[in-house]
Amino acid sequence: MINENRRERGLTLIEIVVTLVILGIVAGVVGRPLISVIESRTTIGEAASRQADIDYALGRMASEIRLSSDTETVECPAPPPTDDTVLSxxxxxxxxxxxxxxxLLLNDEVLLKNVDVFSCKELDPSLRLYQLEIKVPDKSDNYSVRAFKRIP
Incomplete structure (x- = not known):
């Protein structure tokens, strides 16, 4: 009768401790790869967002060059520019x-943050061809785009 009452009362302290230790080990083994996956996903998301921002800035400038009217001038100061203006x-x-x-500012509004170098070069005046380049601190390569100004 004493054995029956003891079993009905529940689990012993040793059983609970062993269960918690086993759960802790399983959580540690499963948790480490999950944390790595979450960190990798965050890093990839930030890089993709940064790439989209750079693409937007270059695309906007190239589009503005392409769509500018014949009365609007496109000016790329000879390097190094005398002031901070790189493209007009x-x-x-x-x-x-x-x-x-x-x-990188557009009319004093931030267009792109954390830019090392932005350059504009007129490659061929007869074709009205321009090359725009952006270099960011965390990458070794430059991002660039070429744009033609429409011929009227």
Missing amino acids: IGDSEYSLNSSNGQA
Whole structure:
């Protein structure tokens, strides 16, 4: 009768401790790869977002060059520029500003943050061909795009 009462009361402290130790080991084994997957996904997401921001900035500038009217001038100052203005298209001015950690600005509004170098080169004046380049600190390669200004 004593054995029957003891079994009905529940689990012993040793059984609970052993169960917790086994659950801790299983959680440690399963948890480490999950944390790595979550960290990798976050890093990949940030890189993809950064790439999209760079593509947007270059695409916007290239589109503005392509769609500019014949009366709007496209000016790429000879390197190094005398001021921070790197590209001027009609009323739009693209420049680098180092006060906020090197930001690419469009008319004093931040277009792209964390830019090392932004350059504009007129490759062929007769074709009205321009090359735009952006270099960011965390990558060894440059991002670039070429744009033709429409011929009227």
